[in-house]
Amino acid sequence: MTGPVVVGVDGSPAGTTAAWWAAREGMTRRLPVILVHSWTTQPLNVPVPQEALSKQQYGQSVLRRTEAELLHRYGDLSLTTELVEASASQALLEHSERAALLVLGSRGHGSAASFLLGSISLHVLGLSRCPAVTVRAGDPAIATGWGHPGTERGDVAVGVEPGPGADALLEFAFTTAEAHGCGVHVVRALPYQYAVAAGRHEERDAVERARLAASLAPWREKFPGVPLVDEVTAGPAAQVLLSAATRGRLTVVGRRRHPSHLTWKLGPVAHAVLHHAPCPVAVVPHD
Template sequence: MLSPVVVGVDGSAESLAAAEWAAHEAMRRGRALRLLHARNWHPRQERAEIAYASERHLARRVLREAEERVRAACPEVRVDDDQVEGPATAALVKAADDADLLVLGSRGLGRINGLLMGSVALGVVAKATRPVVLVRADTAGEGEEAAGTDRRDVVLGVDVTEPCDEVIAFAFEAARLRHARLRILHAWRAPDRLTLGPGEVGLVGDPQRAEEWLGFLSAVLQVWREKYPDVEVLQTVVEGKPAGALLKAASGAELLVVGDRLTDRRGIPRTGPVTHAMIHRVGCPVVIVPHD
């Protein structure tokens, strides 16, 4: 049995947008959609029976609203729902283990500088070992026109010095499923006098250096181009910081795919700096693919 696409719902506008996005993605992948609501039940609180019944009623309403949103947007998708008790972050991380991918709503940065995305979504991204998609409320349904001719790009950030097969594979498959162009970006920075080693030549001009990086990127992608011959690929190398370059490239994109190294999470679970910047600032849906 194929693993479902799982979406966490809590009644917020962001989670309803995530449910709609997840429904379309489940249809693309030929998978069922599982709506999941986590109830933070506290059995020691006063009037426990009344509170418990109220929590269950709220959970059913949240799931019903999400299913109505899904049915209106994607009536043919196979849907089931579930509610679980316990901290939402732990429940969603556990659900992700058995999912094809997990979809969550994200607020990104609010109007007040520094008001970050929900702590639950951030905690799940930092701990999950399966791909997680974050969807903003204002992007619901965008790019979902089945017969649309003006398809937007899927954008992928690649570090050619440490390319990751899982991340690249996800991006190529996402582009194939959407019949979209895949724009692949590598950001490089020119060495300065402090980073040059003995005998190294630092006088190569920027155009030549960019050409070298483009050659490295082409070599990394060659096997993937052969595996996905129907995917149109645009390779780009730019000088600058990766976060800034990806943020610019993702403007108007249908989907951004980034990787997050599991080995960087030792100790306190956290995301890498580039991934952290993307999930807070990018407007389009963002896929975070964990990898070794």
């Protein structure tokens, strides 16, 4: 994985938590981190003639404060800041062409919320050219202050379906797990109606487990040091993946790329995981 880790910050708890996660990820992966603040996306209650200057001053203060906090915790971190005039979404999407990761703050359960005063991060998640990670404000497993590391979590959880898109998700999951010295928990969900229609549960389960094992064989060989748990379970895909994510370090979901930069869509599983997963969620684009 090459390119920087790019994170949007606005001075909110969501942006701060995202910045802490991004800094640790940059150190772990040995990648530079870029803090981005869009001053045009940050309205302030100031007189109109002073508005632009005040917004820029606020943005600079947010960047300086966040930079100081991150460097206090990670003195060797390669860190730069950018105060941009472009909208938050535009700035992040432009970075996604060259970044290894985008990182967005989420306001909490019940909302796949966005960065910078409620601008919709679903737009960024749906169009990013690189993997994009959402981090919940106040996540107890992430450092939230001056040098206080968070509680460690478990494996990287990833849900896969048969098809070419699975490889992009598995590559991201295994690479992340190897960097963090943890394992990968791969789940595949089978519809309940398929289980009933098949009639022979044990035989069906054996066939599906064999198919999943075959698709994972190249990744076992490529990442022999990464512990792997694979699971085939009947049930709604979102529910199965959320169950695996309960004590996960990161949950990985996929999104199809679209040829037009104006067209994007997140599937129902990605929506559900973004809303309800207790850990950071990575949305990985694939063909």
